[in-house]
Amino acid sequence: RDVNYELENNSFYPAEQIFLGPIFNRRIEEIASVHKMKMSIYDLNGSIQINSFDKQFRIYYSLYGPLQSNGYKRKFEIFKEKISSKILQELKNNEESKESKSLESGKISQFSYAYIKDQNFNKVGILKVEYIQDNSQEEEELSSFLNRLFVVYIAMFCLAVVFAYFLSSYITRSLKSISEKIQETKLLQNNQRIDIKDATPEISAIVEAYNQMIDELEESAEKLAKSEREQAWREMAKQVAHEIKNPLTPMKLTVQSFERTFDPDEEGIVEKVKDYSQMLTQQIDVMSSIATSFSDFALMPQKNVERIDLVRIIKSAIDMFYENSINFKSEREEIYLNLDKNQVTRVLNNLVKNASQATENEQEPKIEVGLEVNKTGVILTVKDNGKGISDADKEHIFEPKFTTKTSGMGLGLPMVKNIVEAYGGEISFTSVIGLGTMFRVVFPK
Incomplete structure (x- = not known):
């Protein structure tokens, strides 16, 4: 809006692309400072006319005016800068374009291009706006957040391990007793029944099944011993x-x-x-x-x-x-x-x-x-x-x-x-x- 306002309300030059330099010579730095970004203005062919960060050019332009602009451009190499054909083509298709460039320390330089139009919506120039997107703080915060999250996960994992250990110890205490009894179980000996108090229903079912098996095993052992004695005499x-x-x-x-x-x-x-x-x-x-x-x-x-x-x-x-x-x-x-x-x-x-x-x-x-x-x-x-x-x-x-x-x-x-x-x-x-x-x-x- 500030650029359009300056173009329409200046009283010295008509709103044409050859006068873009004089029109914005005094005000471009102020506009860029207000918006905290760098600004450059080009003609429709992509040749730079003026920018907000080259103060020497603006002083020269104020002293000698646009008639000396060609000499100025020969003196300052920076004015060899032109908009790339790719950007110009995108502007013709969409009337605006963007590009970016990565800098150090997580910063990204963003460039936006748009046409400058007069009151009759005729294109008279191209405005380039450059601003720095600094993601270092966000990245630092993200890194800090991930570190805190990692610490939380580690703490939760340790707590889960400790909790699982005590829970499994409580659950397997009865199973360990049952396992020891089962390992001691022999066919031809006096096996002891298992007596466990305050056990879960599942453990109680296992204990009951084991005790029933012990009773049946004793009966089978007696029958087997009798059968073996009879078989021994038959073999004899x-x-x-x-x-x-x-x-x-x-x-x-x-x-x-x-x-x-x-x-x-x-x-x-x-x-x-x-x-x-x-x-x-x-x-x-x-x-x-x-x-x-x-x-x-x-x-x-x-x-x-x-x-x-x-x-x-x-x-x-x-x-x-x-x-x-x-x-x-x-x-x-x-x-x-x-x-x-x-x-x-x-x-x-x-x-x-x-x-x-x-x-x-x-x-x-x-x-x-x-x-x-x-x-x-x-x-x-x-x-x-x-x-x-x-x-x-x-x-x-x-x-x-x-x-x-x-x-x-x-x-x-x-x-x-x-x-x-x-x-x-x-x-x-x-x-x-x-x-x-x-x-x-x-x-x-």
């Missing part, structure tokens, strides 16, 4: 029956062979009958030992350790099978160890019987029993050329009740393993499908 009965059947098989074969080959007039018949009698007596002693041991479950099978000739015991046990496919070889004529001869006989009977069953379908069955001595012990081997053991069955071969036969209870090899390990020995085997199996028993010296 199966093992005894299996052990009794083992010596019965060679006894039956011996009697049948004796019946077929008995000739009262045969030379040496008395010694032969005596050998048969000794074999039968030995097997009967084995069965008697099993029957005696059955009376005491904890001592089954009871060891009767004595110094025995292992070679003689094994020969006697092999003779009971009366099979031509069994060959026995020992690197020594006598090998003495402190063992129970009945248990050694059981071990050999089981291994030879298994080998015999594995070679049933072979045209030329071979069972090789061997004894050898090394620095640490005596090694008993039983090797056959039977069908072999599959890889899937190898890891289960010593498990109770595991068997690959259509008959039998799977207690033979587990019993053999228990006997051997009771003397501090070890048993192992190697097997190839279609080639056979070899069991290796080591009795320590």
Whole structure:
């Protein structure tokens, strides 16, 4: 408004663009000072005519007037300044334009352009207004606000952590007690019920469910203990029956062979009958030992350790099978160890019987029993050329009740393993499908 007023009310110059300098020479600084901004006036081509901040120009203009303006412009390089073509184009399209320029310390220099018009709304010049937008204070206040907000958030977070800790401690106190009780819970022991006062409904429901579980667990434990005792006796009965059947098989074969080959007039018949009698007596002693041991479950099978000739015991046990496919070889004529001869006989009977069953379908069955001595012990081997053991069955071969036969209870090899390990020995085997199996028993010296 002040610019338009000055243009319309000056009494010396007409309102034309060539007189913009003289018109605003005296008043432009005052107008700019009132509005606290820098002002520049250009002609319509964008060439500067006068500004509010170049005092030397205004003094020169006052002394020499507009006739010397060309000389003035040649003298002062600042008047090479022109409005950019981009701004001029925007003014033609919109009659006003703005641009900005960033300064240091968060300040922004804003420029506004607008046409200067006479009373008939004819364009006579261009007004440029420059003012500094200082955002440093706002940025400082924003930074201060963010810092305070950060401190508040940190304080609230710390309070929330402390509150959550105490709240969780209160809530989990009962859960911790329940957890400790659950960890101490065992099937075969007297478990204690949980008694918690002033607990939440959810915790009370958990405690009630746990106490109910403890009651049911005690009932299940009693049933399980009873079932285990019954199962133990059933397993014991199966093992005894299996052990009794083992010596019965060679006894039956011996009697049948004796019946077929008995000739009262045969030379040496008395010694032969005596050998048969000794074999039968030995097997009967084995069965008697099993029957005696059955009376005491904890001592089954009871060891009767004595110094025995292992070679003689094994020969006697092999003779009971009366099979031509069994060959026995020992690197020594006598090998003495402190063992129970009945248990050694059981071990050999089981291994030879298994080998015999594995070679049933072979045209030329071979069972090789061997004894050898090394620095640490005596090694008993039983090797056959039977069908072999599959890889899937190898890891289960010593498990109770595991068997690959259509008959039998799977207690033979587990019993053999228990006997051997009771003397501090070890048993192992190697097997190839279609080639056979070899069991290796080591009795320590």
